Amino acid sequence: MPDDRRVRRTRRALHEALIELVLEKGYEAVSVREILDRADVVRSTFYAHYRDKDALLFSCFEEMLGRLRDAVGTLSPTDTSRPAELLYEHAYEHRTVYRALCGRQGGNLVAGHLQRMVGRVLTEHLSEPLAASGSELPVDLVVEHYTTTTLGLLGWWVAHDFCHDPAWLAGTWRKLALPGLRTVLEAPIAAR
Template identity: 35%
Template sequence: MENKKEDRRVERTRMLLHEALMALILEKGYESVTVQDILDRANLGRSTFYSHYRDKDDLFLKGFGHLQTMLEGQHSQMAGKSGGISSEFNLSLELFRHAQQNYRLYKAMVGRQSGQMMSTHAHTLLSDVVRKHLEQYFKDKKKPDVSPEILSHWLVSSFLSLLTWWLDNNMPHTAEKMDEIFRQLTMPGLESVVGHDLSI
């Protein structure tokens, strides 16, 4: 019983620190936030913070972990489906929907206030998922004109650009509409690389 109470205290402390950081990012931008700002907002002591995290980057990246878990779950689901290359676009719709449901979190993580470190982390994380699927599709092709690495970089850059615009403009369209726009912008280039139309 004591262990469960301790676990709840730890979880509550981490949640307070994470929520304080997210709120501060939205107010002043990630680069301007200090550990002391976070402590003041969460009303916690410095020793408490450093018993859980190395620095604010560590706090930010570990708070990003639940998104990574969701992506890995999507990756496992898509790996079991046929259709290969079209699976990436299921992921884009899920991400737009997840962002719609967790607006403040996503705006803090990938909006214009998030800072270069987080944008780079998000790009790397998404590119890895997309590249794995593209590699499965291209494994039977000899020397494709555009490598899966380049193609995944382009697709993810396009997606994050749209996601950031959508969040920073307070989501003027639905997640489904944003996914439709993403497909309209990216499918012609993707089909050009593949060499035939893709039905999604």
């Protein structure tokens, strides 16, 4: 049991160090040495847990989005707006992390990884209702649209320092994206 606590403490220290440094100077400018110094962790311990800086970054996402995946998994497949709402609530609750990972300091690697992870969660959630709708649109196209719209609004919100609450952003998402998604789920495109 003490080893598990030590592992969790070490990983938490490394995650926190990475987030702080990304906020200060941007992801690309952060070195493993700086992370180690900030977290007060030796190099061998770091490499016992992570292959490199990118692996540490991805582990931050995995933990955060694992909780989101679990929450989305409890939803009805027909509840199409709730995944975006859950992401916005999670982002607001963890503003510091999202500022670092989703803001300008996060970089393209971060954006691409977040896009793929959220896309996987949404694919799992939307596959069944899309198949049931008889839509001719490919699942991956619909998921790409949903993911891009959801993350685009999230990026705007982060860039504007969470200027509104999550309910406002979710309402904005519903106005902009939900009509199109409902159209796809309720009526297949006519064959041409």
